[in-house]
Amino acid sequence: MATTRGRAERRPSITDVAKRAGVSVGTVSNVLNRPDQVTPATRDRVQAAIDELQFVRNASARQLRAGTIQTVGAIVLDIANPFFTEVARGVEDRLAAEDYTLMLSSSDEDPEREARYLRLFEEHGVQGVMVTPSAGSIDALLAVRDRGVDVVLLDATSPFDDISSVAVDDVRPFAKERT
Incomplete structure (x- = not known):
């Protein structure tokens, strides 16, 4: 060629x-x-x-014809944080098993940056977004959800019944095994 x-x-x-x-x-x-x-x-x-x-x-062309894209977006507070790196790796491994891809971004705890990534993910037609919400960003998340994109909160508890969340209890001590 x-x-x-x-x-x-x-x-x-x-x-x-x-x-x-x-x-x-x-x-x-x-x-x-x-x-x-x-x-x-x-x-x-x-x-x-x-x-x-x-x-x-061309997977993009095929997915356009089908009307779906096998991609999920994730927005974390800081990609450099080892916790979020581990979370992203686990999500990516699970998605890969189903031939999905992960689009990963860092909000740097900036609600405007988070909203921009949410818009870009939505423009790309992602099937869902996982977000570690920054302070004051819930309106953007609700708007995305209301337009039909599945939203999951990462490392946060959801105040809404129709938004799932996954969080770690950093305070509760591990239970000791009894012998």
Whole structure:
């Protein structure tokens, strides 16, 4: 593939794969999404075209057509805080098991910055947001929730019945095991 200043001129499309393999775009789509519905010979031909063109499917386009994006946003107070790093890692591991991705941001305890990230996440069509709310940010969270985005509070207790929360009790001592 020709490059200009180290960048590819154009990513190969599903149409390019179809032309190279001599099949329809629908057949390429079936190979990618429902391979059992395509004969082995056709599957091999399409796979050879995919390999030759170094085709990488465009998840954003697929998700746009489907009307959903398999992404969840998380806004923590400070990414550098080891507690939030551990939380993000656990969330990412769980999401990855379901082929979801995590968009992670840090509010730096600034309600305006938090609101900006909430807006950006919503613009990207995330399925939900997990937020460690900064002081005074509840209105932005409620607005996002009211527009249909699932909201979960991290490291905070929810004052609302319809917003879930996950929090750690930093004060309560561990119970000792009895023998």
